[in-house]
Amino acid sequence: MSFWTEWPVWVMVGGVFVAWLKGFLNQFLPAPERARLALGNLMRSRTPPPEDRFRVVLCWLENDHHGDSTRNVEQAFTSIEGITLCRSARIVAESGAGLEWRVNTRKTTRAVLEDWDADLVVVGVVKQPGRALSLWIVPRVGEGTLSRGDWPYVFENATLGRDFGSDFRAELTAVAMAAVAPLANTATRGRVLEKVLTDATRKLATLLKESDANLSEEHRARLQLSYGDSLLTLGEREPGTERLEHAIATYRVALTERTRERVPHEWALTQNRLGTALLALGDRESSTEHLEEALVAYGSAREELTRARVPLSWAMTQNNFGNALQALGRRESTPERLELAVVAYRAALEELTRENQPLGWAMVHMNLGSALAQLGERETRTERLKLAVAAYGAALEEYTRERVPLHWATAQNNLGNTLSTLGERERGTELVERAVVAYRAALEERTRRRVPLDWATTQNNLGTALAILGEQESGARRMEEAADAFGAALEEWTRERLPLDWATAQNNLGNSLRTLGERKSRTEYLERAVAAYRAALKERTRERVPLDWAITQNNLGSVLCVLGERENSTQRLEQAEAACLAAFGIVANNEPSPFRTQVEINLARIRGILRDGGSQP
Numbered sequence: 001m002s003f004w005t006e007w008p009v010w011v012m013v014g015g016v017f018v019a020w021l022k023g024f025l026n027q028f029l030p031a032p033e034r035a036r037l038a039l040g041n042l043m044r045s046r047t048p049p050p051e052d053r054f055r056v057v058l059c060w061l062e063n064d065h066h067g068d069s070t071r072n073v074e075q076a077f078t079s080i081e082g083i084t085l086c087r088s089a090r091i092v093a094e095s096g097a098g099l100e101w102r103v104n105t106r107k108t109t110r111a112v113l114e115d116w117d118a119d120l121v122v123v124g125v126v127k128q129p130g131r132a133l134s135l136w137i138v139p140r141v142g143e144g145t146l147s148r149g150d151w152p153y154v155f156e157n158a159t160l161g162r163d164f165g166s167d168f169r170a171e172l173t174a175v176a177m178a179a180v181a182p183l184a185n186t187a188t189r190g191r192v193l194e195k196v197l198t199d200a201t202r203k204l205a206t207l208l209k210e211s212d213a214n215l216s217e218e219h220r221a222r223l224q225l226s227y228g229d230s231l232l233t234l235g236e237r238e239p240g241t242e243r244l245e246h247a248i249a250t251y252r253v254a255l256t257e258r259t260r261e262r263v264p265h266e267w268a269l270t271q272n273r274l275g276t277a278l279l280a281l282g283d284r285e286s287s288t289e290h291l292e293e294a295l296v297a298y299g300s301a302r303e304e305l306t307r308a309r310v311p312l313s314w315a316m317t318q319n320n321f322g323n324a325l326q327a328l329g330r331r332e333s334t335p336e337r338l339e340l341a342v343v344a345y346r347a348a349l350e351e352l353t354r355e356n357q358p359l360g361w362a363m364v365h366m367n368l369g370s371a372l373a374q375l376g377e378r379e380t381r382t383e384r385l386k387l388a389v390a391a392y393g394a395a396l397e398e399y400t401r402e403r404v405p406l407h408w409a410t411a412q413n414n415l416g417n418t419l420s421t422l423g424e425r426e427r428g429t430e431l432v433e434r435a436v437v438a439y440r441a442a443l444e445e446r447t448r449r450r451v452p453l454d455w456a457t458t459q460n461n462l463g464t465a466l467a468i469l470g471e472q473e474s475g476a477r478r479m480e481e482a483a484d485a486f487g488a489a490l491e492e493w494t495r496e497r498l499p500l501d502w503a504t505a506q507n508n509l510g511n512s513l514r515t516l517g518e519r520k521s522r523t524e525y526l527e528r529a530v531a532a533y534r535a536a537l538k539e540r541t542r543e544r545v546p547l548d549w550a551i552t553q554n555n556l557g558s559v560l561c562v563l564g565e566r567e568n569s570t571q572r573l574e575q576a577e578a579a580c581l582a583a584f585g586i587v588a589n590n591e592p593s594p595f596r597t598q599v600e601i602n603l604a605r606i607r608g609i610l611r612d613g614g615s616q617p
Helices: 003-026 029-040 068-078 098-115 166-179 189-210 217-237 242-257 266-284 289-304 311-331 336-348 358-377 383-400 406-426 431-443 452-471 478-493 499-520 523-536 546-567 572-588 594-611
Strands: 054-057 081-085 120-129 132-139 154-158
Touching: 003 081, 003 189, 029 120, 029 594, 054 068, 054 189, 068 081, 068 098, 068 120, 068 166, 132 546, 166 189, 166 217, 189 217, 217 266, 217 594, 242 572, 266 289, 266 311, 289 311, 336 358, 358 406, 383 406, 406 431, 406 452, 431 452, 452 478, 478 499, 499 523, 499 546, 523 546, 546 572, 546 594, 572 594
Parallel strands: 054 081, 054 120
Antiparallel strands: 120 132, 132 154
């Protein structure tokens, strides 16, 4: 046989020889280079993991000259169900402390996340002597958005042995799954996250309960924080309040060990986390007690996280402080809290700039837009609403569909809300048509399968915009589309799961049915509207949400008035008067507003009909 017929054999032999030669030469390399090559060989495959798994890139741990710690961290991550370790030998060598570290390496970590389509980047430093590990866990969405008290998650001074113990593995699992929670945007991923995080949370609870004197105060405090974070993440994804209450209690215990006198920076970051848990709990309750406590926690954090010392931490806390003020302002009929929220957000933007934190800058613009929109809805002027539109537009400059599709969809949804309100004020259709376009764009990413509750929110908002257009048109098509959208929202906004949202959709459905009943002269629509309003009032109580209760009472009064006129029924008209009087009792002492004017008009009309003996005007 000639060489030309045997060339495949020679190629194979040559490949084996080259591989042997490389291995032979590698043994003479310095230890750090040998370890780096070993990690690279181990993590070279870039086969995409299944959609139900989270992708993690482990970067070389700085100062880990023999690679033992890197391999131990790798083994810990690969043991976590639901996580696939992406194969990358990419090295990120920068290090630092807390939020400042993220600024120093933002472009590097973002490049790793984007290059490898990863959900997390893990970077660390092995500190000599004593082999203590500092580990940063940077999530794709969290990186740059400051969505939790101290992104990225940090392990400080975890003592390393040859292998990590069960406490480290449980803590790492809890922290990693809490970090990827914003990325669990499919039903499958959500189920995986909740299962794994629930198991890790149980293990942490057992460790904290059964740990002996060998556990240092700092280690115990760190376990407490990881436990609280996992409880908070689960609590935010569940309809109940038990996990959130447990998270709050856990953070309070951690604060007894992470005291201000001993570790002021860590104490302040824990106050931030406590505030986040209190805010999440307060949003689900009729009482404002926990919202007020969140305000206090964020205020405490600001005392140590000063602008001069840690500008980005200060900006993040200003943003969180604004969120608590905004939550309280939504409950109150006076605008002071919302005004203060606007001040807090604008302060945050002095340090969270588009250049140094583009996604964080976009996030604060989203929150600013929300506060401005709420203020604008309470005023007769439209300046605040226009400022809100501008804020959402700014957010969309960084929240692009390609980069952060669900954030983009949220910004589109919020922009649609404000455009809808503006269009209603200006009595034109152009702005409301733009709102409908924005909502339908949002629904391209906010699908029912992917994010069912957000899908319901946008369906409700789309229904509102379609109803506004329907009010300005003579036909019934738009109003029928609106009723369909509200009905869709109610498929996911159930009373058991989200009682106040369910009540909102019932109220809105009642509005569209009332208009259809007036247009088509069909009493059945009006009767269904009455039923929808009365259903809404079961959750929209005066004690819980006084302004929303007043709005629904006024709407109920309007439809009862129409029925009373058609039926020439004094009873219906008296019920209508009682409902509108109840609504007026909430706004009687307020400054003039469109809603107060509407209530006064309804009352005058009902009393005029009653005075005329119930006859048609």
